[in-house]
Amino acid sequence: MSSTPIVLAQALSRRFGARRAVEGVSFELLAGQSLALFGPNGAGKTTLMRMLAGLLRPTSGSASVAGVALRGGTAARAQVGMIGHHSMLYPALTAAENVEFAARLHGLPDAANVARHALDGVGILDRAAVPVRALSRGLQQRVAIARSTVHRPKLLLCDEPFGALDESGARALAELLQRMRSGGSAIILITHDIAQGLRHATHAAMMRDGQLAGVEPTSGVAPADYAARYRALCGLSDAA
Amino acid sequence: MPPDTISAALAIARKDLAIEFRTRTAFLSSLVFALLAIVIFYFAWDPTAIPALDLAPGVLWVIFTFSGLLGLNRSFGIEQSERAIDGLLLAPVSRQAIYLGKGLANLLFVLAVQAIALPAVVLFYNVPVSGGFAVVAAIAVLAAIGLVAIGTLFSSMAVNTRLAELLLPMLSLPFFVPIVMPAAQATASLLAGRPVAEAAAWLKVLLAFDIVFVAACALAFPYTIEE
Amino acid sequence: MALRWSGAHLPPDQAHIAIDPLSIAAFIAVAATFVRAIWFTPLERIQGPAQKIFYIHAPAAWVAFLAFGLVAIASGIYLWLRDERLDRFAESSAEVGVVFTTVVLVTGPLWGRPVWGTWWTWDARLTLTLFLWFIYVGYLVMRGAVDDRAVRARYSAVLGILGALLIPFIHLSVYMFRTLHPLPIVMKASRPSLPGEMLLTLLLAFASFTLLYVALLRARYLLAEERDRLQDSVA
Numbered sequence: 001m002s003s004t005p006i007v008l009a010q011a012l013s014r015r016f017g018a019r020r021a022v023e024g025v026s027f028e029l030l031a032g033q034s035l036a037l038f039g040p041n042g043a044g045k046t047t048l049m050r051m052l053a054g055l056l057r058p059t060s061g062s063a064s065v066a067g068v069a070l071r072g073g074t075a076a077r078a079q080v081g082m083i084g085h086h087s088m089l090y091p092a093l094t095a096a097e098n099v100e101f102a103a104r105l106h107g108l109p110d111a112a113n114v115a116r117h118a119l120d121g122v123g124i125l126d127r128a129a130v131p132v133r134a135l136s137r138g139l140q141q142r143v144a145i146a147r148s149t150v151h152r153p154k155l156l157l158c159d160e161p162f163g164a165l166d167e168s169g170a171r172a173l174a175e176l177l178q179r180m181r182s183g184g185s186a187i188i189l190i191t192h193d194i195a196q197g198l199r200h201a202t203h204a205a206m207m208r209d210g211q212l213a214g215v216e217p218t219s220g221v222a223p224a225d226y227a228a229r230y231r232a233l234c235g236l237s238d239a240a
Numbered sequence: 241m242p243p244d245t246i247s248a249a250l251a252i253a254r255k256d257l258a259i260e261f262r263t264r265t266a267f268l269s270s271l272v273f274a275l276l277a278i279v280i281f282y283f284a285w286d287p288t289a290i291p292a293l294d295l296a297p298g299v300l301w302v303i304f305t306f307s308g309l310l311g312l313n314r315s316f317g318i319e320q321s322e323r324a325i326d327g328l329l330l331a332p333v334s335r336q337a338i339y340l341g342k343g344l345a346n347l348l349f350v351l352a353v354q355a356i357a358l359p360a361v362v363l364f365y366n367v368p369v370s371g372g373f374a375v376v377a378a379i380a381v382l383a384a385i386g387l388v389a390i391g392t393l394f395s396s397m398a399v400n401t402r403l404a405e406l407l408l409p410m411l412s413l414p415f416f417v418p419i420v421m422p423a424a425q426a427t428a429s430l431l432a433g434r435p436v437a438e439a440a441a442w443l444k445v446l447l448a449f450d451i452v453f454v455a456a457c458a459l460a461f462p463y464t465i466e467e
Numbered sequence: 468m469a470l471r472w473s474g475a476h477l478p479p480d481q482a483h484i485a486i487d488p489l490s491i492a493a494f495i496a497v498a499a500t501f502v503r504a505i506w507f508t509p510l511e512r513i514q515g516p517a518q519k520i521f522y523i524h525a526p527a528a529w530v531a532f533l534a535f536g537l538v539a540i541a542s543g544i545y546l547w548l549r550d551e552r553l554d555r556f557a558e559s560s561a562e563v564g565v566v567f568t569t570v571v572l573v574t575g576p577l578w579g580r581p582v583w584g585t586w587w588t589w590d591a592r593l594t595l596t597l598f599l600w601f602i603y604v605g606y607l608v609m610r611g612a613v614d615d616r617a618v619r620a621r622y623s624a625v626l627g628i629l630g631a632l633l634i635p636f637i638h639l640s641v642y643m644f645r646t647l648h649p650l651p652i653v654m655k656a657s658r659p660s661l662p663g664e665m666l667l668t669l670l671l672a673f674a675s676f677t678l679l680y681v682a683l684l685r686a687r688y689l690l691a692e693e694r695d696r697l698q699d700s701v702a
Contacts, residue, residue, distance in 0.1 A: 016617070017616060017617075017695075017698075017699050018699040018700075053330055054330070055326065055329055055330065055466070055467070056467055057467055074242045074332035074333065074334060075242075075332070077242075077330060077331060077332040078241075078242045078332035080330065081330075082326075082330055084323070084326065086322045086323035086326070087322045087323075088322055088323055088324050088326050088327035088330075089322050089324065089327075090255070090259055090318065090322070090324055091321060091322065092259045092262045092263055092318075093255070093258060093259060093262070097255075097258065101251065101255050102327065102331070104243070104247075104248075104251040105243065105248060105251060105252075105328070105331035105332070105333055106242065106243070106331065106332060107241045107242050107243035107247070107248075107332070131262075147327070393625075393629075397609070397622045397625070397626075400613065400618065400622075401609065401612035401613050402612045402613075402614075403608070403612045407605075407608065407609055407612055410604075410605050410608060410609075411605045411609060411626065413601075414598055414601045414602055414605065414630075414633060414637075415629070415633055417598070417637060417640060418633070418636040418637060418639070418640045421640045421644060422640065422643075425643075425644065425647065438647070441643070442643070445636075445639060445640060445643065448636075449636055452632060452636075453629075453632070456628075456629060456632055457629070460625045460628065460629065463546055463621050463624070463625055464621065464622060464625055467617070467621075
């Protein structure tokens with residue numbers, strides 16, 4: 001595995017008018033690493049993620065994703081996958097059709113089979129022919145995950161992906177994340193569940209008011225300690 | 241390996257058509273609207289004062305624009321729920337591919353409605369069918385291309401505004417005039433048996449419009465769809 | 468039609484920014500031109516007093532199209548530089564422009580009725596101005612329907628540029644239409660060879676209207692700036 005960073009951000013910033021959504025974020029993420037990103041609402045986590053995905057232009061600073069500088073156009077986007085708050089699925093189409101469409105957009109040959117394989121990877125191959133609008137929220141989330149990872153992205157951005165998942169779904173996702181890391185991908189994971197985030201990630205960081213407060217390895221960090229530090233950073237009382 | 245623009249556009253067009261085929265509501269609404277309007281226009285005029293044949297070209301092309309508008313809003317409407325549009329923007333496809341793909345789906349939609357509306361006008365307005373019909377078909381295709389080029393671009397904007405259903409016609413109709421006027425005038429000229437050169441002059445305007453606006457809208461599209 | 472712009476309500480004392488040397492000069496210039504046009508310019512032989520509407524109609528048309536040309540140019544540069552000031556400029560020019568366009572469309576029939584006997588004629592120039600009005604209104608309604616400033620600026624810029632592209636096609640279409648279906652009355656509207664006195668009045672009218680445009684544009688721009696600043700401070 002090469003050690004060129006999958007993500008290299010330097011003083012990345014984004015303003016909306018006078019509001020500073022992301023301010024001077026610098027960090028590095030190598031292949032096989034996964035970063036859990038914590039922060040209160042409005043801290044800039046989603047904005048940061050959308051910049052790395054190529055959906056938003058940075059107002060200053062720079063970043064590169066899989067070696068391509070932002071905004072890298074199709075070359076960068078081919079390496080990125082994103083699981084957001086919305087499933088990005090078409091309710092009228094079946095699970096298989098949705099994932100197959102995503103595969104075609106990535107230029108993957110034999111899209112139908114690749115799609116079935118991806119659905120199998122999240123454990124819903126038996127629902128492949130069901131229209132997405134007939135699936136439960138949790139199953140829709142699984143389809144969304146399959147859709148976003150069908151092209152085996154080098155960087156996977158997950159915005160609260162465990163939210164709608166039941167236990168078996170969560171397990172399937174955890175396994176998928178593990179597989180991706182072993183395959184050399186990097187993951188950034190936004191979650192409000194500190195214990196879950198520390199469990200699934202190799203590194204953790206906090207964001208507040210657009211600024212990133214230090215990336216540290218998660219091994220050996222007790223969730224309770226980290227939670228306390230997090231509350232301190234957010235200015236919340238310890239009694240919460 | 242990211243797909244080239246054409247493959248991506250075709251995949252997107254296919255997806256749009258698959259969704260439309262699954263639900264069929266927009267197509268049926270457009271079609272029924274067109275047929276109803278064709279019938280209503282017939283009864284709105286005094287047939288002794290104005291022969292139906294004189295009315296036909298105007299009716300045909302006015303209906304064409306309004307029924308086309310009905311279908312265009314759904315083009316980006318389907319991307320709204322679940323933010324599927326983000327899925328398109330995240331993919332390694334050029335923004336032009338998205339425009340071409342959606343435009344192609346819209347074009348087939350509009351042509352499909354036309355394929356039924358045109359014979360309906362011929363039927364209800366007693367239009368004599370002659371060799372000139374191939375020319376009318378050519379006019380229909382050129383007019384549809386212009387309509388779809390403008391409509392696809394404007395619907396990508398309108399869908400994000402508060403007055404989407406009102407805004408799309410309001411913005412588009414001024415742009416449809418250089419489409420409807422040549423189309424209607426050329427059709428009327430052919431039906432009246434005037435020299436083909438006259439209709440050809442109008443066709444050239446239509447063609448020029450198509451070339452300019454397909455290019456302009458394709459270039460402008462990325463600005464409407466992403467930051 | 469109420470032309471709302473989104474954003475915070477403006478405090479009533481913002482009106483004072485419109486009274487400054489430039490706008491005073493502009494109003495004086497326009498008033499002076501009117502005085503000259505009505506009392507110190509000879510009557511046109513054939514059309515009589517009604518012809519004097521021409522001294523409003525023609526300069527207003529010039530400003531209407533100038534304003535839109537500037538909207539289009541500002542739109543183009545905005546998409547390149549993404550400077551918010553260009554969007555505010557386009558917005559201001561559009562609002563001022565639509566007013567002048569309305570003046571053209573109102574004075575046209577007022578002039579046409581006594582001189583040619585009909586209120587509206589579909590002559591090429593007046594029809595083109597009508598379409599310009601439609602484009603302006605569509606532009607402003609769309610701006611009113613979008614809340615996000617950045618999105619609004621982008622959409623407006625696209626519409627501004629496409630609108631400018633449309634104008635020559637409307638002109639061509641109407642011209643061809645008129646050629647094939649000529650008007651029953653032969654319109655030898657405006658631009659007859661004007662004797663010196665009338666030409667001078669006309670030139671003065673053009674100059675004073677342009678000055679008025681600049682003054683109104685500036686006032687409107689300052690309003691837009693205040694509104695945006697207010698919105699930023701609240702956000």
